[in-house]
Amino acid sequence: MQMINKETKKFLNKLLLYILVIFIAFYMLFPFWWAVVSSFKNEAQLQMVPATFLPRDPVTNKIFFDLKNYRSIFNDGTFLRGLLNSTIVATSVTLLALAVGSFSAFALGKLRFKGKNASLYIILAMTMFPQVTVLTGLYAVINALRLPAMASMILSYMLFTLPFTTWVLTSFFKELPVELMQSAQVDGATPFQSFKYILLPLTAPALVTTGLLAFIAAWNEYLFALTFTSIEPSARTIPVAIALFTGAVSRQEPFGEIMAAAVIVTIPIIILVLYFQKRIVAGLTAGAVKG
Incomplete structure (x- = not known):
C-alpha cells in the first residue's frame, strides 16, 4: 500500500510538472501564434466575431490564408528602409560592444591594476539607469554635436549594451586558467597576443551569447530611435x-500589416538563435561546474 502511494505520488508530481510546462509554453507561444494568424487575415477576417484561431473566409467559414498584408509591407519603401536601418544599427552596436567589451573584460578579468573592483561596480551601476532618465540629456548632447541619427542611435545604444557585455565577459575571462596566459608569456607572447590567439577563442560561447543579447536589444529598441529620428525620417x-x-x-488601424511586419522582424532573431543554439547553451552553462 505504501508502495502504491509512492508511485501514485510520483505520477501526480510528473503530471503536475507536465501541466505546468504545457501552460508556460502555451502562455509564451500564444502571442506569437496570434500574430502569425492575424498576419494572414484581411480586414473582413479581422473583424469576424467571435475571432477565429485560424484565418477563415467570413462567408464560407473555410480556412483561407490571405497574403495581402505581406505584399503590402514589402511594397512599402518605409518598411524596407527601416529593416535595412535596423540591420546596420544592430550589427554595428553588436560588433562595437563585443570589440570594446572583450578588451575591457580581459583587462578586468586577467590584469592587475588599481581601482579594478571600483571599475567593476561603476560598470554594474551604469546598467541600473532606465533609458528615460538619460534621454533628455543625451539628446541635448547629440544635438549640440550635430551627429546624424544613425550614429546617434549607435552611440546611445552602446551606453546600455557595453556595460552589460563587459560585465558578463569579465566573469568568463576570470574563469579561464591563469596558466594559459603564463605559458604564452613564457613562449614570448605579449599580453595582446595572449588575448587574441589564446583567451579570446576560448570565450567564443560567451561572445555569441552576449552578442546575441546586444543585437536583440538594439534591434527592438524604440524610445531612442523615435527621438533621434524625429527630424530625420x-x-x-x-x-x-x-x-x-x-x-x-x-x-484605419492597419492591424494585419502590423502583425505581418512583426512576424518578418521576428524571423531574423529566431534564425540567429537556432543557428547559434549550441554556443548559446555552452555560454550560459560555462563556469556553472568547477573541476
Whole structure:
C-alpha cells in the first residue's frame, strides 16, 4: 500500500510538472501564434466575431490564408528602409560592444591594476539607469554635436549594451586558467597576443551569447530611435516604422500589416538563435561546474 502511494505520488508530481510546462509554453507561444494568424487575415477576417484561431473566409467559414498584408509591407519603401536601418544599427552596436567589451573584460578579468573592483561596480551601476532618465540629456548632447541619427542611435545604444557585455565577459575571462596566459608569456607572447590567439577563442560561447543579447536589444529598441529620428525620417529603424504604419483608408488601424511586419522582424532573431543554439547553451552553462 505504501508502495502504491509512492508511485501514485510520483505520477501526480510528473503530471503536475507536465501541466505546468504545457501552460508556460502555451502562455509564451500564444502571442506569437496570434500574430502569425492575424498576419494572414484581411480586414473582413479581422473583424469576424467571435475571432477565429485560424484565418477563415467570413462567408464560407473555410480556412483561407490571405497574403495581402505581406505584399503590402514589402511594397512599402518605409518598411524596407527601416529593416535595412535596423540591420546596420544592430550589427554595428553588436560588433562595437563585443570589440570594446572583450578588451575591457580581459583587462578586468586577467590584469592587475588599481581601482579594478571600483571599475567593476561603476560598470554594474551604469546598467541600473532606465533609458528615460538619460534621454533628455543625451539628446541635448547629440544635438549640440550635430551627429546624424544613425550614429546617434549607435552611440546611445552602446551606453546600455557595453556595460552589460563587459560585465558578463569579465566573469568568463576570470574563469579561464591563469596558466594559459603564463605559458604564452613564457613562449614570448605579449599580453595582446595572449588575448587574441589564446583567451579570446576560448570565450567564443560567451561572445555569441552576449552578442546575441546586444543585437536583440538594439534591434527592438524604440524610445531612442523615435527621438533621434524625429527630424530625420529616412533613418527610422523598424520598431519606429511599424509604430508609424498608416492604413490605406483614413482612420484605419492597419492591424494585419502590423502583425505581418512583426512576424518578418521576428524571423531574423529566431534564425540567429537556432543557428547559434549550441554556443548559446555552452555560454550560459560555462563556469556553472568547477573541476
